[in-house]
Amino acid sequence: MVVSGGTGRTAAWRSGDPAFARLWQLLQPTYVGTERVSEDWVEGRHPPMRMTVIWGLAGVGGWPRTDRPPGGDVAVQRQDQLFVTADGTPWVRSDLAPEVEDDDVRWHRAPRSVFERLDLAGLLGETEDELAVARAVEARPGPVRGNAGWAVAGLAVGFASGVGGTLLIRRAAGRPGAGPPREEPRQELIDLDL
Numbered sequence: 001m002v003v004s005g006g007t008g009r010t011a012a013w014r015s016g017d018p019a020f021a022r023l024w025q026l027l028q029p030t031y032v033g034t035e036r037v038s039e040d041w042v043e044g045r046h047p048p049m050r051m052t053v054i055w056g057l058a059g060v061g062g063w064p065r066t067d068r069p070p071g072g073d074v075a076v077q078r079q080d081q082l083f084v085t086a087d088g089t090p091w092v093r094s095d096l097a098p099e100v101e102d103d104d105v106r107w108h109r110a111p112r113s114v115f116e117r118l119d120l121a122g123l124l125g126e127t128e129d130e131l132a133v134a135r136a137v138e139a140r141p142g143p144v145r146g147n148a149g150w151a152v153a154g155l156a157v158g159f160a161s162g163v164g165g166t167l168l169i170r171r172a173a174g175r176p177g178a179g180p181p182r183e184e185p186r187q188e189l190i191d192l193d194l
Helices: 018-027 112-117 120-124 128-139 148-173
Strands: 002-004 049-060 073-084 090-095 105-109
Touching (some): 018 112
Antiparallel strands (some): 002 049, 049 073
């Protein structure tokens, strides 16, 4: 599955599709080595992400591991993200086990010749105008990216909703007749001596 870094548009391909083969050449999902990157990149201050690719294996699972019939599950094997530096060098950030919370993130350069032949817009079905707008939003400083005001507003709304919900529930529970039925027990336990 491919997720565009600019617009969030998604697409999915299977082995045998031409787009799948191009992504395979660019991202090299069997590569497990790593290259040293700057400390800024490690801390998250890297160029804007162009796309995220989640490599999965379909048709796995089933009895006895799950309650579903065999073949209906998808196993996530790896996550790759594509970044392009100011000089046009494509970099791939790989998480070899995305389901595990660890810091085993690896970086490597992607083949520049493959990246230059790759039509990112066509690959995801995006127009050049959509990509241009997404890049402008990513590059714009100020309130769009990294503004703590949105986080504070979200926290305030969440807190107010939680307090309001709690008060409503307490008020409803305090009414006469509220709560579980207070008549005789509806079930009776019978002791069977064998």
